[in-house]
Amino acid sequence: MGWIIKRCLNYGLALLCFLVVSSALAYGQQPGVPSAQSLEGLVDLMESQKKRETFVKDLKDLIEAKKAIDARGGVEKAAGAEQKQLLIIRVVFERFEGLSKEVRKAVSIMGRMLEEAPAAIGEVKRFLSQSENLSRLLVLFLDAGIAVIVALISALFLGRPVRSATARMKGPLPSKIGWGCVYVLLKAIPYAILCVAFNLLFKALPSLPEGHAIVLLFLILLLFYRVAMGAFRVLLSPDEAHLRILSFSDENANYLWIWMRRFAFYAFFYFMVTQSLMWTHMAQPYFYHLRVLLLIPFPVMLTVFILQIAQEIRMNQKKEMEEAETTRASSEKARNRVLVAVIRYWPILATGYTWAIFLALMLRYERGFEYLFYATLGTVVTALIMLLALRAIDWAFRRLFRINERVNQRFPGLEEKANRYVMIVRKGLAVAVTLVGLGAIGEIWGIPVSDFVASNMGGLIILRAVAIIITLAVIISLIEISNALAAYLVKGKRAGKKKEITQKQKTLVPVIRTAVNIAAGFVGGIIILDRLGVNTTPILAGAGIVGLAVGFGSQTLVKDLINGLFILFEESVRVGDFVMVDKKGGMVEAVGLRTVKLRDINGTVHVIPNSSINTLSNYSKVFSRTVMDIGVAYREDVDQVIAVLKEVAEDLQNDPDYGKSILEPLEVLGLDRFDDSAVIIRIRFKTKPLKQWGIKREFYRRMKRVFDERGIEIPFPHRTVYMGEPKEGLAPPMHVKIQEEKSLSGPASDQNAT
Template identity: 40%
Template sequence: MFGKSKIIAAALALALLSYAAFVPGSPAQAQASAQLAEQTTQSAKPADIKPAQIETLLSTLKDENERNALISKLETLLAVADKESEVEEAEAGIATAMSDIVTGISDFLQEAVTRLSETAIALTDVKSLVPLFNDLMADPGDLFVLAEWIGIIAAIVIGGLVAVHIVSRLIRRPVDRLETWAAEGSLLHSLAVFIPVLLLRALRAVVFFAVTQGILTTIDATNVQLAGRAFVFAVTFHLVSLAIVHTLLKPTGPLSRSLQVPPATGAYLSVWANRVIATGIYGVLGLDSAYILGLPYATYLFLEKVVYGVLWALTIAFVLQNRSSFGQTIAQRRDGSSRNPFWSLLAAVWHLIAIAYVTAGLVILMSMGDAGFLRLGEIAAFMIGIMIVWRLGWLAVDTAGRHLFSVSHELTDRFPSLEKRANRYVPHVLGGARVFISIAALGALLEVWGLQLSTFLASENGQILIRALATIVLVGGGAVIISEVVSLFVERRLKVLEETGTLSGRERTLLPLLRRAVVIVIGVLAIFVILSEIGVDITPLLAGAGVVGLAIGFGSQSLVKDVISGIFLLIEDTLNVGDYVDVGGKTGTVEALSIRTLRLRDVAGDLHTIPFGSVDVITNMTKEFAYALVDVGIAYREDADAVMKLLSEIGNEMVEDEKVKESITGPFEVFGVQDLADSSVNIRTRVKTRAGTQWSVRREFLRRVKRRFDAEGIEIPFPHQTLYFGEDKDGSAPPAYVKVSQARARKQGKDGAETGAEAEDYFQTANPEMADAEAARNAEKDAQDAERRRREEEQAKAAEEARETEEELAHDDPVEMIEDGKDPDKKTRS
């Protein structure tokens, strides 16, 4: 602890530094913030304060104007400090809130484990039976008194049960009639007879209670009366419970019919309900009777915990017996499928949840005693109510999804992709609503079990968490909505322009790029805001992004070049989607443009992706307008002027043609003779067309030119070549040896006549020696062909003779052959 002098010194130092920092003209004004921060975090020493500073402070305090100025400056400093602390608290709010939640859950689990261990210890506390044995061994005569009292109570109960038996026989016929009528009818019949049948069956409990209470009033022993009443209450409750269970789970009961419970399952559930109810009622109220009759309190408490343990064991056994069957019932939907992951998970772990619930109930009963029943009933009621509200919330979400999120035909016509986009997000919105409802239901369940979430949410940290979550949801949802609105606007704009015929290539290209850029920017901003809300300091992220961007800039200069080139090309409207261009030696139609590349589809269907940075020259053949340029070649013998006049007539006919003139935007032009080529005289023509139609106009023009030239007899020359063999000094040309050879191939039909021939003509120029060599080769080849034909004819003749011999032998009679002296076994020999 600081002494009084040190406190005064620190205050004076703070005042002097504040005055020196904020009084106009003070030498220390430039260093005010640093000195103030340093002095407020350290303890000033008296030796650090100089008399001159004290005098300055005193003079300031004595002057009213300077004093007010100093007070104003100090208040400003305080306000700034408060704002900074609020910002720091807001930044740390999410982390603190999450820490509080984790701490609360940890404390809750630790308390549950502690109580569970205490319950286990209580169930094994066998020494609590010692007082009972001590009392019985102290006075054996008390055993006879206890036996007498038990006999009296048993006789009273037997009398009541006899009355119950009589009433059961009396109500059997009306109950059977009502149940038969319900079985023959619908579910409404079962609901109608539910109350009458229940009242008739509960009449047995009323009669039993009346008879036993009447008998108990005749007994003078107070202890016997109290113990008997406790046991009578137990039997009465048991009879009422049996009436309710049997009425609900009978095959004609409303519960069995609404849930379609098979009779065997209903009987099985009735048996287990009777076990649990009987154990609980007779165990607890029977111990009350025993306590009234003199059971020691310590033994009573121990046996009561044992009863609770038996109830817990019976319930756990029931859960484990039905683990698989009930799990399959949960997992299967009405259509028999089991593709819902939530229900599949619940089917796999439902028994663990049930065991945890039953164990928690055991802990409550152990810790609260008789009041635990009321607490368990309260918890069960709240849980049933919460589950009903949760289910109704899910049904409301499903109903809203079917009706509220439907898109009208008018909106579909205006925005064709609206329904598709809505269907993309509606499942996520509905899923988010279901998650929110489930989280709220889970929070309510935890609240019922003692985890004070409402207290946390009402605290400052809870409010910070709620605001942060709301901000995250609003920012994320707003980002998605803005992105979709921009997309719808772009699509709507493109559709309107396309319908009106005013859609330009520039808009077709830039509007999708604008949409993509807006979506990226909004997404990045939303991510940074969300990270800031969850407590992540985005300053290092921004700095790191800058460093990464710098590294990428140095390491990917070609990428930067592509992007910059693409930006300028798009701004200058050099090419657009749908244009037919020549880029980098590749010609085709532009299919897509990005900020870095373009995709080009050529005539063969190949797709070329070309970075903008590699483009030197772009030839756009569909920009605004085009020319169909045609060079028509005619023979040298034709009249060029007459042909130009004919071409002009053909062009003018096309301009006036309804099928073609929509593509032509200017007059037909004949420039004249363009070139005297090797084998033709070329005449150039041109006509102005709409962009992209010049090729079809050119094809149509060439078709008409061919047809008219054929009709007018105008020759369209083709390339030909003149061979020149040179000449001697005297002007005579050397001889050219030309040999023409014809080779015929003959084919014989059935009648032996010649059906066709092939001839091959060729010429050869050579000296006489080459001609003689060629003649020798041809003679040798002819001789070989003749020899081959001779062998083929001999083989054919031999085959024909063999066939005739075989036919002759096949028709001979063996008897005649024997008479003629021939061997019949050799008739098949060829």
Template identity: 35%
Template sequence: MLHPSCRCLPSLLAGLLLVLAVAAGAPTMAQEGAAPPAETSAEQMDDLIRTLEDDAERARLIEQLRLLAGARAAADDTPARYWDSLGATVLAYLSAQSAAIGEQANEVAAAVAELPSLLAWIGDELDSPAAQARWRDVLTNLAIIVGSSLAGLWLVALPLRRRRKALERRATETALGRVLVNLAAVTITLVPLVVFALVAYVALTLIDPRQTTRIVVLAFVNGILVRGIIVAAARVVLSPTAGSRRLLALGDETAAYLYVWSRRLATIGVFGWVVAETGLVLGMTDGARDALLDLVGLLIAGMLMVLVAQNRRTLADALQRPRHGRPVGVLRRRFAEIWHVLAFAYIVVVYGIWLLDIDGGAAFALRATVLSALVLLAVLALFAGMDRMMTGGLAFGDDLKAQFPGLEARANRYLPLLVRAVKAVVVVVAGLAVLEAWDLGGFAFLSSDAGRGVAGRVTSIAVALLLAVVVWEAISGFVERRLSGVDEDGNPIAQSSRARTLLPLLRKAAFVVLMTFIALIVLSEIGVNIAPLLAGAGIVGLAVGFGAQTLVKDIITGLFILIEDTIAVGDVVEVGGHSGLVEALSLRTISLRDLSGSVHTVPFSEVTTVLNRTKDFSFYVMDIGVAYREDADQVIEVLKQLGAEILEDPAYAQQILEPIEILGVDAFADSAVIIKARIKTKPIKQWFVGREFNRRMKRRFDELGIEIPFPHMTLYFGEDKKGEAPPAHLRFDADAAALLAPKSKAARPAKAASGD
């Protein structure tokens, strides 16, 4: 079986195809031409001429032909309409083919029945003195001519063997070098065969044997030449002892294995045919010769089945092995599981065609097999070249990668997709070529109306896909450039929240729209009527519009909010009675996270008013309350000093956009005078700056003795017209005092002591 060291699956397939091609050629040598048509006799031609020359006879003949034509038309009126149908045509074809195959099967059975006659002929030849003399003459001349030819071959081959071994030891790295070395190897291999043929024909001319002996010797000489050419071709292609000049990427053991099988099949096929044909010359019956050829074909078919069975697991493992890090596809995995079944079926079908001697079947099978093998080899070679180009030919240098890190990924973004598309086209063309090789009308289908229609639809789909890719790439590139833009110094440009929110949504919406249009175009091109689909989509949309009005309202409101840039990710807003930091925006909802960490998901349909606290900039507004006895001007001056001090702190100065703004005395509260001020900051930084300002203000007010009043109540009894306050009369109730005694200071230590 094949060794696991096989380095490349295409090369393994190529080697197996080479062996199958060698085997397919042998049985076709026995294929006979079709029987010539029967000839018209001279008497019949003379009668027809005399009838046409006589006017009366000619008129009578025309009348008879008219009557026959009318009767035939009347009789065949209904069957003519019947045979026009496709099913009847197929049945008629199958019936005719079944009859032909039945006749061929009878001939095969007759040939098998001739096997006893083969044994009887051999016995007669051994018993007959004349046959013995003929055999002695044939074998003697055959030994002399073939022996002298082989001696000449060996005399020439021995000096060339050292040259051939030197070529085998010569290492070549380039493909051109391997081709040149193999051309030299072909020359060295064919020279001894040429010498063999020259010696054989010269010896045959000098000896000048009888006609029967000459035919037998020529058959064996030509068989040896054909077998030698086949073996030489297999040796050059497989190079079992010279891996450096091997055209196929095979391991040494695998190449030797395939070479051995090529020699076996060539030897059995060629010499089996030679023996059968020479036996016919020497007196073997036609039936015995056909039976012998059937046995040779059966032996070759059995050997091929053994070859397939030996490599069933190895080739399946090679087919299922991932290549270039890509997983194995479903079709390839299934083919790996059943490839041997297909190979067995192919061998049986080809052998059946040859065995039944279908007119032109063997030659047709050989031609179709060789052409299919060549097409497959060309496809494998093209795929290998494309993969090699992808891995090495289009790679970027290290300097270019270092200078432009993202250039290679951008330049090769759609290259794998393009390679897959080209491979798909190659596979389609190869499939058509294989169908054409088997006379199934591959390329003829393209020239038909149906083929042109299919080609036009495929072209339309390909153009639509190409345009969709171009549009998608333009939109995606625009979004990526906007989101990852850099300045002249290479520093990233900070994007607005609106851009970070809308651009990804734009890309998603473009993807959905493009996929929808592509799906409709593809369905239309493959023959599906999309009008009902569009009508159904309209009805579904209408039903969804009525049944999901809230959803539609959510989407429309959200779309306008996003377009108007009312809210963006990172803002602090209040919507629908909820407030917090905007974490995410979709076309339907807004997600807020409040100060405690809770997430609020608010549908846009509930948003009637939006309060954005961090739009472009923010203000920290302060209502500072001081006691009525404090000097308002002094307090305002202290606030200005605190505003100047906080601007000198780098940690806070970069967050403040403008100095503190004192708006003045704003209101008189119950126990304080309210002075209003504000600080303009960057978005979301107002609380950070305001808390620090409050800390400093509390500390400065404590230092200066500025009172920040707390709520208290003052009792005012009023004044008379003279400006004197009336006296306040107080009365103490002893009973009330006794009730309050446990709560007095004197009672507290006693209560504490009793508690211990």
């Protein structure tokens, strides 16, 4: 991650240096002391009647535009501070208001230029046809040629010192910087000699002053171009990495070198063309339009450069985050989120500043740089203060509402319960600080935030915002009170004592709590919408119509709800009961307003709508009874059997595991009926709910064991095998073969009996 930050700083430093150099050079074009050529052009304008009429017409147009601007300025001043706008945007709007006039003027100027083109060509021919002018041009070219030869000779003499300075740049960073400056100076000396030699030769051999000025301008711009390229070569060293001052890879260094060459070359071309056009009287009427046209490629190139760098940084940062996502701590992840935000949004800011600077140049707004500088400085200071305030709020809340670690371990849910709405308060304060900071930044940039807040509309918005906050607080309070009451009512233990919670409470309390929460949220939402200026009457009418339609279209659902309410209020069934609904039986798992859920002994869940419940049998309401029909043989003594059954029941009731489930001793109902092969004695136990089946099974087990010990017969089906007999009355013999095995050591013997 460190190399990404370093790369951002290096790219930002290079971009800042170029913007400063470009802005300073462009600012140097502002009009100052008039030159001799400008005065000569003015004399020519006054002597030509046609040009003088055009100049007077342009002055009249400017006077009309000035009057219109002054009149609008007076109206704005009378309107007061409420009409204050963003300064730079106001200037842009004022410039664009006269755009149609400028276009018409440009079209007329281009037309006049085309009309004057033949005359201008004729003047050029007449100029070249004069031998005196040709001789002066030859002298000018001779001066330039001699100056170039002198510069080349000086470059040859400086070749060895340049190579020596380059070789000494292989040391540490301070040595690289020092010898790099020497390298740039040595590379610039031939071009400086070229400028000085050409100027001295012009004084010795005078020629055309206008040509001399243009050539000298070209040489000076060439000097600045070579100095800039030498500095960029020292910083980036695209060919040799060991000479590089900035810590870039070979690919990135060559990439930056390509873009720096593009910027420097176009800057050289721009200044050369614009300054040369100032010497041409024919180009002066439309010089401003050409200057704007030539300035446009600068912000376009810078925008492309910024977006390319942003894309490269974003891809590298995303790859690194994916590789180290699992090993990062929470604090480092927070820092990475900030870095991701910076990487995501810095191209927007850089592009905006680039276009703002060049728009100020294009629209000839002299205070644009000063305005941007102070506005940016104020924005940075305000943002730092805002960040410090947010950090202070976080620190204060962590200190004031921190729960001891030992207490957290003893009571795991205590911190969440104690600090339930602390996060909302902290977020609210953070939002308030952010809004105040953004308002201050808006004031710095000329947005009338304070005037808006002090106005009637601003006060109304603030009051409505306060009303919405109060409404939200009331809604949250009602919901919390509802949740607290619901938790209290379904709490199984109060003041250290256990309390049985009925199924009616378990079912109705959550339903009522949900209904209260929904009602509070709905009413609060309607109030908030009303405070926001939304007409709530159609919403309420629509809700009523929807409710009526739902009521008519879902009669079965309404029937389910009504039956469910009756079941809950009558407490016919509760969770944990064993019931039989029509032909479906099972343990009750849920009782709701619409359905009852049963799980049978096989594990199958039956969902039964409340409207379809006709008969409901509850096997575990308050207590249960297990009824048993005991069959014994006709030959057994009934009284003796009843006494044995009572003994078994008493023994079962005294058992520590089963006895606590039996509420009353065994009740013998007596001899109930005579079956085909047994007499039936009916008995029953009164047990706790859902314990009857376990008591019954255990009683049967013990009774069988005692009956076997006492010789009491439990009848079971008998079968007599009849072999048949002939007419004589003698039954046929039945042959039985009996086989006995002796010990393993002796032989086996078979015995047959007939």
